[in-house]
Amino acid sequence: MNTLLLCFSNSQEAPLSNLTEEDQGLFDTLSPRQVLGHFQIVRESYVTIKSVIQRLETYQDNLTIFHYAGHAGKEGLLLDDAWARVGGLAAMLARCPNLKFIFLNGCATLSLVEELRKHKIQAGIVGTQAPVGDAHASTFSGYLYKYLSNQYSLGEAIQRAKDALNFSTDPHLQTRGLGENIEVLDSENWVFINPSGEADQWSLPTASINQSYVPNAYLINQAFEAIIEYDNSIKEKFDNEKIDDEDLLFKRDLLIDFLPYPLAEPLRCILCPDTDNQQGLITSKPSINRIRAYQDLFDSTISLLISTLLSQIRNLLLSPHQPLTISTESLATITQYLKGDAVSFAEVLRCLREILEKHQVPYFVEELKLLVDLYYNPNNPTLAKSIDFLMDLKIRFPYDKDIVISESLCRDICEMGETHLSNIAGFSGFWVRYNLQSYKNIQVIKFFGSLPKYRHKSVTLKSSLIAANNDRNRRYRDEPVSTVLWESQSVLLTKKSLKNDQAAFLNVAPFILDLNVFVKSDNNFFDLYIFEKFSSLNQSIYFRCIGNPQKVLKIDRNSDDFEVLREQFNAFTKNLLNINYWEL
Known part of the structure; x- marks a missing residue:
């Protein structure tokens, strides 16, 4: 050897x-x-x-x-x-x-x-x-x-x-x-x-690599073992309905059905061969497109985590409280992140963690505390090293450049990348306890002598093995009339409380948006984007499409359809940094 x-x-x-x-x-x-x-x-x-x-x-x-x-x-x-x-x-x-x-x-x-x-x-x-x-x-x-x-x-x-x-x-x-x-x-x-x-x-040898490598198998098994730890009903469904020679495919289908859309959709692009998501044909065979599909899943995972923590900090800024004490260094780091400047994930996460814990704000996604603590644990570096590998992969294979590499190197990176994605998936099964839901078109129903009621259109953001334009589950539905007011024109991260069986939610605007909540069109399907950066050069906020990272949404200060979103983003920067977002 x-x-x-x-x-x-x-x-x-x-x-x-x-x-x-x-x-x-x-x-x-x-x-x-x-x-x-x-x-x-x-x-x-x-x-x-x-x-x-x-x-x-x-x-x-x-x-x-x-x-x-x-x-x-x-x-x-x-x-x-x-x-x-x-x-x-x-x-x-x-x-x-x-x-x-x-x-x-x-x-x-x-x-x-x-x-x-x-x-x-x-x-x-x-x-x-x-x-x-x-x-x-x-x-x-x-x-x-x-x-x-x-x-x-x-x-x-x-x-x-x-x-x-x-x-x-x-x-x-x-x-x-x-x-x-x-x-x-x-x-x-x-x-x-x-x-x-x-x-x-010359590069490091991979003598035994690929000899027994079955693309997707390790990722599916690791991710599946992680989600059944948090939702036993998935395991019961698997045990009751599995067919022995199709166990792996059934696990794949359950992962895509139960995980929230920002994870399930890019995962679907990796696990389902011959899926065309406008980046080119993605197959289970090693290729540059497969490497970029890894990046898409990783980007969505990290962005969902950061967006969740930023949304909690936004709530903290908007709630009645004593003046917040946030260090100058932390404010500078968050500003760098918002502007898309070069700043390490470790430093951004450290700042957000410090703010929440200093002000005794419990994590909305409770399991994130354990995940963040694990990331900084020097005695168990597996998660940190896998995140570091995939961060480096983004730099090495940027979306906007045509990269040519040898077949052998591509094969090696595809297997190593799947191993690191699997490590992260093994620590992230808790996301099956959460959904993203998009709400729009709120209507108030008020009769004399009665309490107001509300009607919304909503959709639970889920991926599917069915082509998007044929999947009725991606359409908005009229919610039953209710006395509960859900926040309008927003994407909400929802969970089911184990204590009182009541739904709890976190508004993740303006960091995650559903384009069809804002744009008037006949399209009745959700179209999810996640925050990427604000550019001071053209005074625009950029969002990247989940599942198709080459599709970028640019929102400038004059975009008619996005006044609410601009106000949401400006409220965040005004309360945190005491400046308008266009002054970043």
Whole structure:
């Protein structure tokens, strides 16, 4: 099996404070791929001359990566407080026929790299041309292996790691050389040597990937197990009606029937082969369109979460209360999010969580508290790593660019992407307890001597295996006359309270909208969009269609049909930021 040898060496005289963190961090990054059988990781946390010789001899035929982190200098690598001459190391590495990448993450290792090149090693090599800060060395290697783990080529991973490091302002000056001064602190200190001219195209091995891969099977099973935890009636329906040889398809149908539309519709595009949603033909086979369907489901999942929390903050702003105390940093982060600026999901979520919990506002979707806590739990990084992978996928394969990738890379990313989507689905089964409902055309019925009653048109936003234009469940219906006033021209997130069996709702305007609530037309089907950004360049609010992300709704300040929505958005920015939305 392909083997990654990770060697770390500290000096008793000058211990490196970040080396242990680098050791653990690289293992945490790479170990999910090891579990999938793509390669094996061999760690030498306290490497010695004897142990590195033993490891190189044992794994000679299968060694793929040799990584060294620790003190280095012109003499060689410091192992167990003794200098290992690089000439001997180079000779041993030259006997490894499968070696693809050598990373010498110590101070001024470029001179050592030259010795490696004398042995005609064809692997890509990264070394440093000057003394390097300990913290910077750890940070750079962390970024590099993160991108390699996300199946970037070696050349791409190195460049992205350099770009990421350029944002670092870490002031620590301890070096990975003994007694040397730091001369270069930026990312250009790391130099990539490409002896064969092809090493930059290499990516991490996926030897066992795809051998038993059945597209959609893992995603369906993980998502189904998650939803039956929150709705036992689904399991009963499955047990009573399943046909053995169609179990997977029946689970698929139940997922699409029971999940709310922002999750069910993009999920349908992935799980139902040959579905045309105007992005091109999506099949279960690996393709760019399938990768983008992953992105659509992920975007909808994240947007639903953020929209729910923002709606609760809007309610908090509009309710009688003591003045809210929201930090300047949090306000700046939310402003960045509203404008579509580059801001991390982790930072946006942290701000929203802080506001709700600081003001003791219970989560409307109660299970979101557990999900958010899990995301920040360092002892269980599965959710955070899967979100990070899919966030990176959005950057790598943007909707507005034609991307060409190899068939093998596409296949690898499709399987890895499904694994990460499945991880998120496994934590998100609680959404079956919630629906989205669209209400419009409120009418007041009032007779003398009686209390007012109300009539609405409404539709529960559900996906379906039936083509949209033939699905009567997507049509608006007249609600029975009721004394309950539902908010008009809005999309409501509804749940059924377990305490009193009464429906509870959260108005998610202006972050989620049903176009046909606002636009006068003969179309009697809902058309759901979710907030994307406000653009100060053209004073417009942008929404992206759920299930068809290439379809974008632009609402400018003069759009006749959307006066109510603009007022809703402006009320939010006025109360939160004390400015009109067009002043963002």
